[in-house]
Amino acid sequence: MNVASRFRTLPETGESVQFTLDGVPATAPAGVTVAAALVAHTGAWTRQTAQGAPRTAYCMMGVCFDCLVEVDGTPNTQACMTLLGDGMTVRRQTGLRNLNGGHDG
């Protein structure tokens, strides 16, 4: 599944950083979040729910947790709250999330 990005990134000058998404190399401007880089790179899903539904970053402000991906081997990383670093390895994730926080209520 290959869906073009739903955004156009302004051609601004500035440094860029390299990362990979599921092993595929990609580039993004320095200083953006992992979620911004992912959404600029693809219009497709970056996470699948337990029931197999496609999701991608939604709120961009740490509220919805639909942006969870694996970053440098750490699953369930909130992509919209994580700054993209040069050489980061990002992987889409599928199935259940298991956050290490207590959130019963």
Added chain:
Amino acid sequence: MAEVDLIIIGAGPAGMSTAAVAARGGLQVLMLDEQPQPGGQIYRNVAQNRAKRGFLGQAYAAGVDLVDALDHPGITHVAGATVWRLDKGPQVTWSRGGKSQTTSAAHVLLATGAQERPAPFPGWTLPGVMPAGAAQILMKTAGMLPKDAVLAGSGPLLYLIAAQMIDAGSPPQTLVETQTFTQMLGATPHLPRALFGLPTLLKGLGLIAKIRKAAVPRYTAASGFHATATESGKIQFSFRAKGRAQSLTCGLLLTHQGVIPGTHITRAAGIAHEWNAAQGAFQPQHDLWGETDQPGLHVAGDGAGIGGAEAAAAAGELAALNILCQSGRISSDTRNQRAAHARAALFRARAIRPFLDAAYPPPAEILAPTDETIVCRCEEVSAGAVRQAIGEGAQGHRQIKTSLRCGMGPCQGRMCDATLRGLLSEGRANRPISPPRARSPIKPIALGELAALSFPQEEPA
């Protein structure tokens, strides 16, 4: 002994204006914000965008003054610091770079702002459907412009974002608004008061004029939102308007139904909350100075009730003056005198709210969506399942959570609490519904990070 005089949580207009006034008054201020830059939601990255992204407009660029004022020896701003727990004392526990620590203060101001109101309808979970404010965050922080986007919903922020997209050279394909003529008519009695906020009113009219001039097709009184994905990944958006079924194909469907206070932190702190009927949201109870029922805990800005950025800055100033007074830095007479200016600003900024609240209410189909709609995005629970649980006797948020896991996922109910309330109040408008409990940690924290700290026992529910 408190380690600092004042901890401010949130570096938006409310927190930044509090910090400036408090520090100039002689207090040592620790300012924590989970974002990499100060500014809050409205002024995201404003200092980084000084000479660029002019399409974000004057009102946005003006926020740079508040950021510049943080450059004061009395203010320590820590970016990337997520507060996840508050204890009596008050004490604030926060995480940064995978490590947590607890800091005590004589006073704590919660200026944590708002979130967009969850706007559920069938298909709102699809990639390609996103809140308009989220797209705006990408415009501000990454220079990313929505392509071939439909803007759908209602409220002043929808017009602002449409105007910013027009000025950026990436206008919305179509504007689909849910507010009706009757709602507009019903809001007119609030117009005389709104005149006290005339500049804001004129700004709003200017935005609408810009949208007209750009010839963006507009629908109003739209209902029955429904989105599906096409084979190529586009969004097929159907709705009813002008008396018949409409359908649009777009790359992005950006929805917006106003903003509501983010109350997880204030509820977890044990502050009493009340239902704001005009705004359809819970908010922490507070007095004119932002003081709450919890000793040492103050609130300001949109997290305390929606008023917008100018109201947030004014409320922050009032909270700072009150804290200066309680810290023995100024007399209550001085506080009251100095407060006159901020009070007037607060009055002007709030004057337009009753009109906006009445003119752009969230539609019933968003508050209590159709059975097939997913309500809880985390645990994938539908409105139908919630209605069934209520039919079988579930009385409140807690029982629905226990029986369906609705609200038990990582977002802790941030995306479904408002909708659960809508479903719970169907057909029993007068029954009071208490706000759901929120518990620490209010943000997910790694177990190792938790284990490194010790806390007093939480009071039983």
